[in-house]
Amino acid sequence: MWPENNSDGQETPPRRSFIEEARRAQIIGAAITTIAETGFDAASLAQIAARAGISKGVISYHFAGKDELMEQVVTQVYTSVTESTLPRVLEQESAIAMLRTHILTIAAYMRDHREQLMALREIFTKFRTPEGRPHYGITANEGIYEALEGLYRAGQDSGEFRPFDTRVMAVSQQAGIDSMFDYWATHPDHDLDIHARELADLFEYAVRPQSPGP
Amino acid sequence: MWPENNSDGQETPPRRSFIEEARRAQIIGAAITTIAETGFDAASLAQIAARAGISKGVISYHFAGKDELMEQVVTQVYTSVTESTLPRVLEQESAIAMLRTHILTIAAYMRDHREQLMALREIFTKFRTPEGRPHYGITANEGIYEALEGLYRAGQDSGEFRPFDTRVMAVSQQAGIDSMFDYWATHPDHDLDIHARELADLFEYAVRPQSPGP
DNA sequence: TTAAATTCTGGCCATGTGGCCAGAAAATAA
DNA sequence: TTATTTTCTGGCCACATGGCCAGAATTTAA
Structure with missing residues (x-):
């Protein structure tokens, strides 16, 4: 049901740090803008990261893919x-x-x-x-x-x-x-x-x- | 108006050999089938050529791109x-x-x-x-x-x-x-x-x- | 302050892409 | 037949992609 499982197996939303929450929101926003402007195909992780002003690896770190x-x-x-x-x-x-x-x-x-x-x-x-x-x-x-x-x-x-x-x-x-x-x-x-x-x-x-x- | 210009500059359809006409039709058909089955993105020239049973270069030979x-x-x-x-x-x-x-x-x-x-x-x-x-x-x-x-x-x-x-x-x-x-x-x-x-x-x-x- | 955990960077990798070409093969012309 | 043009092959290229990682930087804990 949730995208990630806790170690205790509870079906609760994953506990996220402040930084994690902020980064995820920022990356999602950058993805929306990039897709809207350039289309889905051209919206590569590199493009999205560039728009967010962060390194590409950050996306891989905060999202499974x-x-x-x-x-x-x-x-x-x-x-x-x-x-x-x-x-x-x-x-x-x-x-x-x-x-x-x-x-x-x-x-x-x-x-x-x-x-x-x-x-x-x-x-x-x-x-x-x-x-x-x-x-x-x-x-x-x-x-x-x-x-x-x-x-x-x-x-x-x-x-x-x-x-x-x-x-x-x-x-x-x-x-x-x-x-x-x-x-x-x-x-x-x-x-x-x-x-x-x-x-x-x-x-x-x-x-x-x-x-x-x- | 026409996709290609003749050397004499006339706006007539390009004269094509029998082989050329047949190949173009075959490749267009293979492209339609491939796109319909796998979607536009996955329909690479390699896929289309494979479905038509020809080498990839043939497409480049008969079409500008x-x-x-x-x-x-x-x-x-x-x-x-x-x-x-x-x-x-x-x-x-x-x-x-x-x-x-x-x-x-x-x-x-x-x-x-x-x-x-x-x-x-x-x-x-x-x-x-x-x-x-x-x-x-x-x-x-x-x-x-x-x-x-x-x-x-x-x-x-x-x-x-x-x-x-x-x-x-x-x-x-x-x-x-x-x-x-x-x-x-x-x-x-x-x-x-x-x-x-x-x-x-x-x-x-x-x-x-x-x-x-x- | 020191130690540990979290977060980030920059670069590397294998993969797949469209385009291109040298030379083989086949069709056509002489 | 031989010469010439058309057609085809297989492989190479530069490029972009998503994923990955070692180690640096930063934040948090002790």
Whole structure:
């Protein structure tokens, strides 16, 4: 469960010195910046160490290897976005409001944490095992999909939503959000607010019951 | 315009011998298979040559470098999918029918050309210039976006579609299609037909005029 | 102050990369 | 047949990578 085991075998987080904690945070931050700026492949340990202003060996000393460093980056960013987003969604009272809030809140988070999300997306798409399988492919979204499916089913049960395949809707909504980020990251002048509102409209229309058109 | 210039400076396609043409096709095919199976990063010239059963130097002889080989792969796959898809869309008579046909036809193409599309997606997401910028990032979709926007505007002008931001709709629809492929590629037992029909429904509901719900 | 543990440095290593080339082999021309 | 061009081989190169280590520097403990 924890990345390291204590000698006493307890499943407690490893006790870390002040220096260790500070270095790990510094290195994780340098990794995020480096990956966001240069892409995953070019973010070598040497680059990350140079950005942090430390020797390359320090990373090897504080992390088991590049893999553990990448895992820590993912954990930190993923935790942060979830904590900033999920409560806002859950406090809504209708399924429709939850849907809108999900999209709008994530867009707001993107605006303030562009670097972190760029790093996360780089790692998700490019981090592979030695055998070539993704560490965090689309399967890493499974948790999100299941949460969204719960939201959809609630809306369908209450009659707010029409019947549809919840898995397809979840995959598509998450893809819509990811593409919003990708497009904005590539076109920084693109209006993220408008995009978010339009995307919320899109899915609101997509899920609502509707009599056949003329 | 063409990847190579003739000595006479004419902008004609380079005259290639039979052997040259066959080798290029063979190498492009081996590159597609290798990228699809092992991912872009692991698809070294050595791997591609080994799969083709030839010496590594042959690739250097027939292609200017790895970059030109990747470009040729993209060109071939992109041309193929466009030729198989676009005519079907254009023969439809209503904007709604075009929308549905676009999604369903691409899904059908996916089923029969999984390997090619996996390679294309690998190259799109991972092929970078030495400076770290993507060769074909999301900007490579610009042509698709513009075509879709034309379709949307036609539907809006005819009253088939509600008003919405066409750029956001185009980005989202393409993202929905790409995610359908990614999900299916990761979960081969996933029902691609159902997914395509549900996705077509999703966007049909999303674009149609609709009176506000209850 | 001295001793021990922690933290850091700079450099070395094996590995894999894309590009390149001299010369062998094969196809084509004379 | 012989001469010439095209095609191919196998190996070499410089470079970058992640991991590793001996010993120096620093912090903490006694």
